[in-house]
Amino acid sequence: MILNLAFSKLLFLQIMIGAIAYAVAKQSAAVFLVVIALGVLSRLMAKKHDSAVLPRWLVNVAVALAALWTIREKSYADTPLIIVLADFMLNIQLIKLFDRKTNRDHAMQIVLSLMLVTCASIISASIFFGLLLITYMIIALFTVLKFQLKSGLDYVQRQIQLGIPQNHTPIPIIHQPQPSEGKQFNRIAIACALGCTAFSTIFFIAMPRGQGRGILGNWSPQTIQLTGYDSNVELRSGNVSTSSIPAMHVKAKINGQPAGSGLSEVRLRGMALDTYNAKARRWDRSPDANRSRRYFDMRDRQTVRFLNQPPPGDVLELNVSVRVNTKGALFASNAPLMIRIENHKGIRFNPLDQHLARVRDANGTANYTIWCSNEPRNLNERYFKQWQNLFRERLPADQRRQKGSKTTNPQATYDKRWSKYARNPVLKDPRIEELALQIISEAKLSRPPEAQSHPNDHPIAKAIENHLQKRCAYTLDLPQRGRDEPITSFLFDKQEGHCQYFASAMAALLRSLHIRTRVVTGFVSNEYNEVGDYYIVRQKHAHAWVEVWSDRTGWKAFDPSPPAAIEQLHDPGSGFFAALTKLYDYVEFQWLSNIVAYDATQRQNIFASIKSALDAISAVAQEYARQIQQFLKSIAPSWSTPSITGTFLGVIILVALIGLFFVARRYFKSHASAKQLQLRNLPANQRKQLAQQLQFYLDMLAVIQKLGHTKSHHQTPGAFAEQLNQLNPHTFSPTIPLTNLYYAVRFGQKPLTSNDQQQVRSLLQQLSQATQPHFNPKHSLSTSAV
Amino acid sequence: MLPRRRHSAYNLAIVINPKQKRRYLIKLGGVVYVAISIFIGLAALNSQTNLLFWIFGLLMGGLIVSGLLSGAMMNSLLIKRITPQPAHVDQPLTIQYQITNKRGILPCFGFTIREIKPSKQPDWAYNLPIGYVVYIPPKTSTVVNAHAFGSTRGTVELPKLEVSTSFPFGILTRSAILPLVSKITILPKLHPLSRQLFHDIKQRSTNGARSGKHAGGLEEFYGLREYQHGDELKRIDWKNSAKSGKLISREYTKPAPPKLHIVLNLHGAKNKLPHTEQAISFTASVFAHAAQLDYECSLTIVARRNTSIPPDSGKSHFNKLFHVLADLNDEDFPESDAPAPSLHDLTSLTPPSIIIHATQSKIHIGPPSLLNLDHHDFASYISHDQQSITPSAPDLTTDSAKLPQETAA
Structure with a gap:
């Protein structure tokens, strides 16, 4: 009875923690509340620990409804398979809380709970979930041990009852716990836990990674959509998320040395957008940009060089752990030189806008190291040549696809495309050009509109940047704009908006002067974690700015958003809670880096370090053996003729040691x-x-x-x-x-x-x-x- | 008289050691566990989720720990079967085992202990004795009870027993079969009998109440003896004391207990047939009731060789009677063509009170006043009402049987 009571409580706890862990993994407050409510209700309604709350037929009906709901979710709602399975298992468990509980039911609940947590492990990788998982495993261990004892006792009881003649009273087997039983049980449970942990660590480290991915199809749901960053810029009305959920962890090195907090900010480029769709009010990439990309198959290698020879100047090395879904985009600071990424089938690189993306396995997290040049002006020319070559190589094939195209000269086609790339005015509203001209005249600058590039392009960009920073206000809370064109409304009406509006307005102003300009999306973070020596990039650090072309220096970044507002938005805070947050973030970073993101390289490194440690031990042992051998050889004569004093002393020491013992x-x-x-x-x-x-x-x-x-x-x-x-x-x-x-x-x-x-x-x-x-x-x- | 054995157990003990043949079995729980492990392993490979790799490692670790721990727990256990006590058919039969955990640190959890019956051995219990021990602390002994219900009378050999555990996770079951040999006697079934039976016996009995041959009662004068400390003052014979000069006490006789002699006639019967078993269990039931009513009982079995047990009372006597009845086997039953017994053979020792026939056909031996019973009559005396004498199986446990150390091999 005592065994039964303890087991019932443990099993209930296991089920509840498993269900809560799933709710955390799914990030669903509704699931969490339902689990808590039904759990409490079942405990309140149950008269005894194993008694049924609801009649069996009602439980069966509920199970049937849960099954129908599962079919509906998969067939019509197109919910990912793993979520459907997990929801079904959760529903069955919650229904079984109200059912009678034999040992078979208990076993079913234990198995379902374990499967549910398995599904949750596929969905989530947060440290909070990890802590819940560890707690769950400990409780599950005790539950299984208790269940083992209880089911054994019940089995024997049942066997005895089966052999009882008719009309004879049953023989109860009563277990009276002994005084030391609880303590010894806990010891055994701890021993089991340690043993399992040791073996699981060995399995975890030794099991090969990267092989067998997707052999049973894609079970994993897409990871949580990033709210701050997107692969295009859509000028919507309404609020912009200021979520503090970490999107990336970035460790920086300059020329191989840890940068520490020496960088004022980490600017990570994601996507460069050169075309504005006025109807959709959205910035996109032009077809030319999409066409001129290079594909690198990563299945047989991990490192890719984008340039054959490294340029002069400082090299910034970024170790990036992406934790959210970026739709395959990889981030780099300035011009990327080389990338190392594992467990991915392939990446694409576009030398025109230096856009990097994963291919095929674009969903999910990624860990990579990227080397970037701190002097992008040295590289623009090389990238530009790469793009030219790609453009020429692919042009004939593209032309064959385009019906009615009469252009046959690749160079002429290239010139024509390049002359239009990111130069055409964004909108036809004459007020934009007037404003742009007014700004440059105030700055005492001028520029011929027909020029492809002009030395004043970057100074003009700077003047417009200053103008927007001074005249327009930064806000995340935008009212509904109705049918108004968002850029003109921002420039001439509201004069307030967030970074996307600032970048779009600046691009519109520059493009009205035919200055080659594009909008860039990415992240800018200045939040440095001293505990772990890395930069935290949160979702609220998502940002948009512009890049302006100059034939002399290539693309250069300008950020029209007011720096003070950005600084305030990105302020990590200070004081005790900020320090605590950094500590928590560091622990989570370690969890993600060493557990969640453990990969073939880390595995290889561990094996290499084990091998080197064994070699070192072996070398040390050999050295000691040699020294002992030499020592014995050196004292050999004295052993052969022991002195009386030495023997006496030895005996005294031996006696003293024995006495001391x-x-x-x-x-x-x-x-x-x-x-x-x-x-x-x-x-x-x-x-x-x-x-x-x-x-x-x-x-x-x-x-x-x-x-x-x-x-x-x-x-x-x-x-x-x-x-x-x-x-x-x-x-x-x-x-x-x-x-x-x-x-x-x-x-x-x-x-x-x-x-x-x-x-x-x-x-x-x-x-x-x-x-x-x-x-x-x-x-x-x-x-x-x- | 047939040679009858007292079935003291061989009472061996055995230590489970690592050299012993061990078996690992995987049962339903283990199959489910392995299936889940494979599923999670595939899920880990498919999704390359490290948490799943960890859970898979944990499950594999559980499998290994289960095998290691269950094996380690079973080693160095000292198992001893305590002398099994005889039990009647359809009555609880308890076999005790003393399990000693000889290790200094590691406790034992969740052990099942059960008797194993050779395939050739006929069934003697509805289910074989099985017991369970939840916990044995280190360096201590625990007595485990295995319960069963005997189904057929007779003495059976317990050749070996199985000790198994699937602790901690129920994945692998580690078991050892131990050749511990003992014998146990299943005594004949006891029926509740109507009071009418003993009423009839008393009516037909020619033995009236009389004084016994022994002193110690309060009935009639028996003799004189020297005063002993504790004698009552009223028993002092003052006259003789004055004559002899020392205190003399008077002694009185005890009344003789009623006597019951049963003749069990097995002539024409065959072993294990329902009528035969009914007759034997009816005989045992009469003895059980007689024991409650303080009868002095005697038994004559008309078999291949006639067996007579002289009248007596007490636990050991009834124990002997029950064992004689329990151990009747094929060799004891006369051939079908053997001559019928004469009345003189049946009444050679004392005049019978009852003759119980194990035959199917109705037989009457002796004068009409003699109570002849066969299977037709048993039903009328076997009662289920409140007025019946409910036989509680007499406590046949002797001191030697209670204490295992006194019946050591």
Whole structure:
């Protein structure tokens, strides 16, 4: 009964934590609330722990409805398979809380709960879920152990009842827990947990990674959609998310040395958008940009160089852990030189806008290291040549696809396309050009509109950047704009918006002057985590800015958003809670880096370090062996002719060591006896004396314990002796005089005389003879060979 | 008289050691566990989710730990079957085992212990004895009870027993079969009998109440003896005390207990047939009731060789009677063509009170006043109402049987 009660509570706890973990993984507050409500309701309604709350037919109907709901979700709602499966298992578990519970039902609940947590593990990788998972596993371990004992007991009970003749009363098997049972059970459970953890660590490290992906299809749902960043810019009305959920962790090095907090900010380019669709009010990439990309198959390699020779100047190395769905986009700072990424089938690189993306397995997280140049102006020309070559190579094939195209000269086509790339005005509204001209005239700058590039392009961009920063306000809370064109409305009406509006307006102004300009989306973060020495890039760090072309220096970034507003928005805070947040983020980063993102490289590194450690140990051992060998050789003559003094000294040391051993042993034994006899509060002398004199009582307890009788802490010696004598007076009769003697010595200040000692010996001998079973195992073994 | 054995057990003990043949079985729970592990392993490979790799590793670790721990727990266990006590058919039969955990640190959890019956051995219980022990602390002994219900009378050999555990996870079941040999006697079934039976017996009995041959009662004068400490003052014979100069006490006789002699006629019967078993169990039931009513009972079995047990009372006597009835086997039954027993053969020792016939056909032996019973009559005396004498199986447990150490091999 006690076993049953403990097991019921544990199982309920396991189910609830598993369900809550799933709710956390799914990030569904509704699931969380439903789980809590139904769990509490089932406990309140159940009269007994295993009794049914609802009739069986109603439970069956509920299960059937859950199955129908599952089919509906998969067929019509197109929910990912893993979510459908997990929801079904969760529903069944919640329904079973209200059902009667036999051992078979318990087993089903345990299995369903484990499967549910497995599904949740596929969905989520957050550290909070990880903590819940660890808690769940510990409780599941205790539940399974208790269930094992309970089901064994119930099985035997059932077997006995099956063999009972008709009209005979059943024989109940009652389990009375022994005093040490709980403690020993916990020890065994901890041993099991440690053993399982050790083996699981070995399996975790040793199992190959990257092989077998997708052999059973794509189960995983898409990871959570990033709200801050998107692959295009759509000028919508309404609020913009300021979520603080980390999107990336970035470790930076400059020329191989950790950058620390030396960088003022980390700017990560995602997508460059050169075409504005006025109807959809959206920035996109032009077909030319999409066409001129290079594909790198990553299945047989991990590192890709975008340029054959590294340029002069500083190299910024970024180790990026992307934690959200970026639709395959990879982020780089400035111009990328080289990338190392694993467990991905392929990547695409566009030299025109340096856009990087994963191909085929674009969903999910990614970990990569990217090397970028701190001097992009040195690279623009090379990228530009790459793009030119790609353009020329692919042009004939493209032309064959385009019906009615009469252009046959690739160079002419290229020139025509390049002349139009990111130069055409965004909108036909003349006010935009007027405003642009007004700004440059105020800045005392000019530019011929027909020029492809002009030395004043970057100064003009700077003037427009300053103008927007001064004249327009930054806000995330935008009212509904109706049918108004968002860019013109921003420039001439509201004059407030967020980064996308600023970037779009600046691009529109520059493009009205035929200056080659494109909008860039990505992240800008200045939040440095000192604990883990990395930059945290949160979703609210998503940003948009513009890049302006110049024939001299290539593309250059301009950020028209007001810096103060951006700084305020990105402010990581300070004080105790900020420090606590950083610590939490660091722990989560470690969890993600070492557990969630453990991959083939880390595995290879661990094996390599194990091998090198073993080699080092072996080398050290060999060195020590050699030294010992040399030492023995050097003292060999003295061994052969030992001096009397040396021998004497050696004997004395040996005797002293043996003596020390016995003294220490006696001390520890006396200490343990005093603790067991509860003498620790007495003065040292009295404690020592009593511990020696009352040793006989401990001996008596040890003899009795062999028969399974243990004195509880709450029992007095007298009550214990009385209990034993009620059980078996023949066997335990010596315990009465021994207990009386204990009382006399302990509380009556009676010294233990030699007669008493003799009596104690005799009584103990009598007790051990009475309790010792009269069989000889050795004899039994010899007569019954197995 | 047939040679009858007292079935004290061989009472061996055995230590499970690592060298012993061990078996690992995988049962339904284990199959489910392995199936789940494979599923999670595939899910880990398919999704390359590291948490799933970890869970898969945990499950594999559980499998290994289960095998190692269950094996380690079973080693160094000292198992001893305590002398099995005889039990009647359809009555609870309990076999006790003393399990000693000899290890100093590791406790034992979740052990099942069960008797194993050779395939050739006929069924003697509805289900073989099975017991369960939840916990055995280190360096201690625990007594485990295995319960069953005997279905057929007779003495059976318990050749071996199986100890198994599937702790901690129920994935693998580690078991060991131990050749511990014992014998157990299943005594004949006891029926509740109507009070009418003993009424009839008393009416037909020619033995009246009389004084016994022993002193100690309060009935008639038996003799004189020297005063002993504790004698009542009223028993002192003052006259003789004055004559002899020392205190003399008077002694009185005890009344003789009623006597019951049963003749079990097995002539023409065959072992294990329903009528035969009915007759034997009816005989045992009469003895059980007689024991409750303080009868001195004797038994004559008319078999291949006639067996007579002289009248007596007490636990050991009834124990002997029950064992004689329980151990009747094929060898004891006369050939079908053997001559019918004469009345003189049946009444050679004492005049019978009842003759119980195991034959199918109605037989009457002796004078009409003698109570002859066969299977037609048993039903009329076997009662289920409140007025019946409910037989509680007499406590046949002797002191030697209670204490295992006193019946050590």
